[in-house]
Amino acid sequence: MSEASSTKSDFIREIIAADLASGKHETTVTRFPPEPNGYLHIGHAKAICLNFGIARENAASGARCHLRFDDTNPSKEEVEYVQSIKEDVAWLGFDWGENLFFASDYFEFFHDCAVALIEKGLAYVDQQSAEEIKNTRGTLTEPGKASPFRDRGVTENLELFARMRAGEFKEGEAVLRAKIDMAAPNVVMRDPVIYRVMHAHHHNTGDAWCIYPMYDFAHPLEDAKEHITHSLCTLEFEIHRPFYDWVIEHCPVPAKPRQIEFARLNLNYTVMSKRKLLTLVKEGHVSGWDDPRMPTLSGLRRRGVPAAAIRNFCERIGITKFNGVTDVALLEFEIRDYLNKEAPRRMxxxxxxxxxxxxxxxxxxxxxxxxxxxxxxxxxxxxxxxxxxxxxxxxxxxxxxxxxxxxxxxxxxxxxxxxxxxxxxxxxxxxxxxxxxxxxxxxxxxxxxxxxxxxxxxxxxxWVSAEAGVHARVRLYDRLFTVENPDAAEGGFVSVLNPDSLQTVHAWVEPALLETAPEEIVQFERLGYFVADRHEHVRGAKPVFNRTVALRDSWSRK
Structure with missing residues (x-):
């Protein structure tokens, strides 16, 4: 399957085509909105290809895709992650042009929307502890219990919220909650928290703020502020859509975007949680976010996976409404299929x-x-x-x-x-x-x-001439986990790490590989595809290569 296919079709593209045909929208505006709290992984590639791909396909009508950083939680966000995300999106082959945005640019707008909700009697300051709020949310079969602060008057709530912004409360002493319905069947609608106190330095706004909006509140407001037409999210956000629409309905917004959900990408022998990937990095199970065993885009790039192969893979798996698990062998097939045509041979x-x-x-x-x-x-x-x-x-x-x-x-x-x-x-x-x-x-x-x-x-x-051959350091990478579903491992995902996921050998290679540039990919004849390490390989010095993928799937025979 070629990435240049002109026959792409799925339920999201059908919705967009219908909206353009009916005149509901003159153009299409999508967005890719990562939180800068970690590096992007292969799952994000699907969302990137979808959002930027739709904009590219509808370029004739002026469509665009925004790269927006949802930087509303300074305790977990870093400039390093911002830079890595921009680099990964560009490497994958997409250009946001002038459409680079930060949620933190809209902090004043978020605040004004919160004030508007308070003035309408649709938000209140709650001084219960986080544990008390959690314990009164109710269950799927039982309604929640109203906060003792739920019926405060507008004037008092405005004053308390102003004090929250002024820094008069410690973290956990007060939050702002939307006033919706504590008996709603959808637990998300039971007076969700929309602002919390957080005395943390922000990478973009410094110390200007000590209150920060929750993601569920900021997300629809960001989309509306940027006049997004179709807010494409993965299925776990489906339950949050009623609150998304509630915020759009009750806040003073300049546009009314539509949220549409699709199935996320799940791969076997892989973990996708950024929290778990961060654990692998911090505990030293891998050498860093760009370790070639990691499913991060920077790790895949360092392993030698071509960006085009990832795009082809995302096109092949398509866009659906149903969650499932994709066999990582399909990704490996796309890598081999691409490199078989493109990679020069060396011995x-x-x-x-x-x-x-x-x-x-x-x-x-x-x-x-x-x-x-x-x-x-x-x-x-x-x-x-x-x-x-x-x-x-x-x-x-x-x-x-x-x-x-x-x-x-x-x-x-x-x-x-x-x-x-x-x-x-x-x-x-x-x-x-x-x-x-x-x-x-x-x-x-x-x-x-x-x-x-x-x-x-x-x-x-x-073969390699013993006289003319060159010594090289070659790293042989295998799958990081030994089981298909590491998340379900009884001892935790770390307990099923593959002890043989990395083997370093000292090889003999033909002299032509001395001239290989970093990130250049070759086929070692009869052995597999290998890439000159982007950080450690120096042209003219002792070569350093990473195995990208073997010539065939050896795991299928285990």
């Missing part, structure tokens, strides 16, 4: 054993041509130095092979990629029985030619 040996061509003169060498990418013949070939001593993969030789083992074994034949057919004549072992050296003879005049009559050669293996 690397991750578990080396020495191979000596005993009939190849010492000191002799020659250049052999190896294709850069069989999927793109127009990219031609490169010259690789062939010498008497080579490194090959240890698993490409077996002393006593089973049937249908077509690689190297005593008496057997195999072709060196781009080079000669060779014949195994012997091998050496150490005192522990480990193979230390393989002895072979090359068959002259077999480069680029079929095997001579009587010679059975059914496979080609990759």
């Amino acid at each position: 690397a040996v991750l578990d080396p054993v020495k191979l000596v061509l005993t009939n190849y003169d010492e000191g002799r060498s020659e250049e052999v041509a190896v294709p850069n990418n069989p999927e793109k013949p127009e990219e031609g070939s490169r010259q690789v130095k062939l010498t008497r001593e080579l490194w090959i993969e240890r698993e490409d030789f077996m002393e006593d092979p089973p049937k249908k083992f077509f690689r190297l074994f005593p008496g057997g034949y195999v072709r060196l990629r781009g080079g000669y057919i060779i014949h195994c004549t012997g091998f050496q072992k150490d005192e522990h029985g480990n193979i230390t050296e393989i002895e072979c003879e090359y068959l002259p005049d077999t480069i680029g030619k079929d095997a001579p009559e009587g010679v059975k050669c059914k496979a080609a293996i990759h």
